[in-house]
Amino acid sequence: MRANNDADRYEILAARSGEFSDAFFVGVKSTGIFCRIGCPARLPKRENCTFYDSAAEALEAGFRACKRCHPSSHAGEASAVIKKLITLIEDNPEHRWSEDDIKAKGIDPSTARRQFKKHFGLTFTQYARARRLGAAAKTLAKGDTVINAQLNAGYESASGFRAAFAKTFGAAPAKSDASPFFIEWLTTPLGPMFAVCDETHLYMLEFTTRKNMDRGFEKLRKKHKRAVIPGRTSVTDQIEGELKSYFAGTISTFKTPLAPTGTEFQNQVWKALQDIPYGQSCAYTDLAIAIGNEKAVRAVASSNANNGLALIIPCHRVIAKGGGLGGYAGGLDKKQWLLDHEKLHKP
Ligand SMILES: [Zn+2]
Structure with a gap:
């Protein structure tokens, strides 16, 4: 059977084949947990299920990983290190987990980074951030309409923007191994702007008051098949510096490398x-x-x-x-x- 729509997906989930599959994931509203297909836990009611193409997407929507099936974006059993670290995150999901925290727990950060990347397609700190933002967004978001209204109105704070952003747009597209885009909030005399960068190029720079911004993100994400997650790179630093000079009237052109995204x-x-x-x-x-x-x-x-x-x-x-x-x-x-x-x- 092909999992073309949610009805098919629920049928596959209900069939409980006994084999784990990472073709898609199910977030269960009533428990706040997301599972692999084939998880031995009780079958959730249809109305409580939301389906996701990747573990990152489920995390950013505010679900935490099931402790029975250890859902991952890539086939394979979670290692002892991953299980230990996820338990740490779940004991304190609001904490800004860093690699120093891992070291303090006696785990080698580079091992953690490599294993997380392989298992989830995210590093440990990206995972912790996605989980944190998902948790924050869950309390913030009352629905897409509210988020869109806030986007259109502009945000008072970077953290509010980030949380709302992760909730609505932060989802990783299906089966993408590409590195993510990083979106950062920048302050200017004309109000806040956001910049979408990777390690080498700037892809988007817009005022947060821009109309139909959500469609712009969606297009970018789908076209490049890359997730958009909150964060910054050296390109973000460069454009931030140039914006300061531009608004101070000291430069008239920009040198930040741009990625052409048009026809x-x-x-x-x-x-x-x-x-x-x-x-x-x-x-x-x-x-x-x-x-x-x-x-x-x-x-x-x-x-x-x-x-x-x-x-x-x-x-x-x-x-x-x-x-x-x-x-x-x-x-x-x-x-x-x-x-x-x-x-x-x-x-
Ligand atoms: Zn499960």
């Missing part, structure tokens, strides 16, 4: 956007002409709005033809502020 057409538009000099502006029609496709004004406008790298790909420099502000996904007040700021600091 060929979008990449062409984004390149043309980056050619608009700091402190200047142009109309959508100018941009369409610049890419040699005068008739593509609407497609240009939509590529402009969806670039995912606010400030760096300067869509704020594109205004309406009559001289009006035009639109800005991050908010028109921000657009005006940016245009004024650049005019003032134009070299």
Whole structure:
């Protein structure tokens, strides 16, 4: 039988084949535990089951690992070291577990890191963080509507944002061995932004007030088949430093390496956007002409709005033809502020 939908998945779960399978996992609402398929524990009621493609996804949704079946993202029995460490985490899930804590318990951190990575696709500290965020998000989240409302309104604090983020978007896609994206909250004079980076590139930079941000994350996650988890890399440090200088008016271009995530057409538009000099502006029609496709004004406008790298790909420099502000996904007040700021600091 193929597990195409939750009804099929529940049937497979109910069949209790006696063999462990890691094809998917079941989170049980009534107990807060997630299990492998084939767990000897009592069959949960259908209405209490949520199915996940990976252990990380279940963890980030706030479930803790079952002590009978030791669910993992990769086939294989959990080692004594893993079992011991998971017990430690479960005894104190709110604690910010570090490798020093492991050492203090007499376990070699590199062994723990390797075994966790193999078993769950996450290091020990990533596992502990996913579990902690899942627990926090569970108390915070009343449902997707609330989360989306908060995302649209912007967050007061980084921790609130992270918790909500992990709850809604932090899930690892199915069968992905790729390293995760790290999302971090950055403070700017125009309000908070978030940056999505890996070890080498910046993938997204947006104001938290941006509309439809959730769709942007979802697209990124699915396209690259990589989880998005809270955290930072040296690329995050670089863009954070450059943002400080940009807002101080001391730099007019960014050097952080960018990962192009668009279609060929979008990449062409984004390149043309980056050619608009700091402190200047142009109309959508100018941009369409610049890419040699005068008739593509609407497609240009939509590529402009969806670039995912606010400030760096300067869509704020594109205004309406009559001289009006035009639109800005991050908010028109921000657009005006940016245009004024650049005019003032134009070299
Ligand atoms: Zn179980």
